[in-house]
Amino acid sequence: MWYKKLHWQIVIGLILGLIYGLISSVTGLNDFTTEFIKPFGTIFITLLKLIAVPLVLASLVAGVASLNDTTKLSRMGGKTVLIYLCTTIFAVTIGLLAVNLIKPGNSLPEQTRIDLQAQYSGAIESRSESAQEVMNRGKLDILVDLVPENFFAAATENANMLQIVFVAILLGIGIIYMGGEKGAFLVKVFDSFNDVIIVIVDLIMKTAPYGVFALMAGLIVDLAGDDLGKAIALLVALGNYSITLLIALILHVLLVYSSMFKFFSKNMKLSTFFKAIRPAMLLGFSTSSSSATLPVTMERVEKNLGVDEEVSSFVLPVGATINMDGTSCYQAVAAVFIAQALGLDLTLAQQLMIVLTATAASIGAAGVPGAGIVMLVVVLESIQVPAAGIALILGVDRILDMCRTTVNITGDAAVSYVVAATEGKLHEPELED
Numbered sequence: 001m002w003y004k005k006l007h008w009q010i011v012i013g014l015i016l017g018l019i020y021g022l023i024s025s026v027t028g029l030n031d032f033t034t035e036f037i038k039p040f041g042t043i044f045i046t047l048l049k050l051i052a053v054p055l056v057l058a059s060l061v062a063g064v065a066s067l068n069d070t071t072k073l074s075r076m077g078g079k080t081v082l083i084y085l086c087t088t089i090f091a092v093t094i095g096l097l098a099v100n101l102i103k104p105g106n107s108l109p110e111q112t113r114i115d116l117q118a119q120y121s122g123a124i125e126s127r128s129e130s131a132q133e134v135m136n137r138g139k140l141d142i143l144v145d146l147v148p149e150n151f152f153a154a155a156t157e158n159a160n161m162l163q164i165v166f167v168a169i170l171l172g173i174g175i176i177y178m179g180g181e182k183g184a185f186l187v188k189v190f191d192s193f194n195d196v197i198i199v200i201v202d203l204i205m206k207t208a209p210y211g212v213f214a215l216m217a218g219l220i221v222d223l224a225g226d227d228l229g230k231a232i233a234l235l236v237a238l239g240n241y242s243i244t245l246l247i248a249l250i251l252h253v254l255l256v257y258s259s260m261f262k263f264f265s266k267n268m269k270l271s272t273f274f275k276a277i278r279p280a281m282l283l284g285f286s287t288s289s290s291s292a293t294l295p296v297t298m299e300r301v302e303k304n305l306g307v308d309e310e311v312s313s314f315v316l317p318v319g320a321t322i323n324m325d326g327t328s329c330y331q332a333v334a335a336v337f338i339a340q341a342l343g344l345d346l347t348l349a350q351q352l353m354i355v356l357t358a359t360a361a362s363i364g365a366a367g368v369p370g371a372g373i374v375m376l377v378v379v380l381e382s383i384q385v386p387a388a389g390i391a392l393i394l395g396v397d398r399i400l401d402m403c404r405t406t407v408n409i410t411g412d413a414a415v416s417y418v419v420a421a422t423e424g425k426l427h428e429p430e431l432e433d
Helices: 008-029 030-067 070-102 110-119 121-135 143-148 159-180 180-205 208-225 227-239 241-262 270-276 278-287 290-302 308-321 327-341 348-364 371-382 387-392 394-423
Strands: none
Touching: 008 030, 008 208, 008 278, 030 159, 030 180, 030 208, 030 290, 030 308, 070 159, 070 308, 070 348, 070 387, 070 394, 143 159, 143 278, 159 180, 159 308, 180 208, 180 278, 180 290, 180 327, 208 394, 241 270, 241 327, 241 394, 270 290, 270 394, 278 290, 278 394, 290 308, 290 394, 308 394, 327 348, 327 371, 327 394, 348 371
């Protein structure tokens, strides 16, 4: 039956969680929801984060070691980073075009602006401090941070995923150079370890509908509180901004990812691509975390898109840390929206600065807590727009974060398919209904 499919169960969990959250706000059950429902969503996300580091380490070491050729690795790595960089530039550009054409900031009521700034002043201050730390970093600090002093310390925090990727590639290269029986043995060890992780992922995913239900219920309660009308009024006031960002994100998926996929796909339909990665997209929407969704993304790309594990185990972990197209598009839309709401006209030079800063931020954001908002502060500072304007969008940021994470995951899957196609590493997919 259709309802036994994982993606339909996740959709049902989303809808029921949304309905329950609204009922909870209206009937005064928020305390019960916070105490007894929301923790199950937290546990679900934590389980996914728990498995992310072992998965990246095992799959990437095995994938790199199986290449048996460092030249091939450098070619694949250069190709992956270049594609991610190009899609990020497109994302920022599309965001700027959308926000300049629609001009959502011109319709924001003055009182709403004042109330939001007062409500979120504390959050803005903490984000500004984190952003200042980022702005004070040296030009090559991103490369310096790539190498961990202690692997085990790096492995304790998913935000350090780029360091895990570096160590895994280093281990894989070491195994290639060692070769022989010992090298082959280590490849088998990491392959077996990766198989165990995949089994654990399957077990965790059986709880996905319940976890998604709890996440959505908790989100609605946090957003609405005891005053559902307040949340609705806020969503209406910022509706133009939200719609503008959603239009930009959808255009990026349709124009960039879809065109890229169709160009390199010979037999697979575009609808099949989206159907294949649908559970990963839905899970990304629920968790707002590319890293947490990584195990599911890898499984769907390998099984349903036919991407060889050698490619997916390299491209997807890298994408989860540096491919932030949805976030980059959001930074462009949000920065111009805030400027419009504050009555500031941005010059062409300032908007070009947004392209450069947002593109750089998509790579450097991985190790920064609250990366999207923090890096938005950096973008605003670069174009001389007051960071306090972030208060205008914080109320709806959580929902829009879910949307841009979905775009990030879609981009990861599309790029992994493109790289696999150019490397001749596609096999027959196991398509589901």
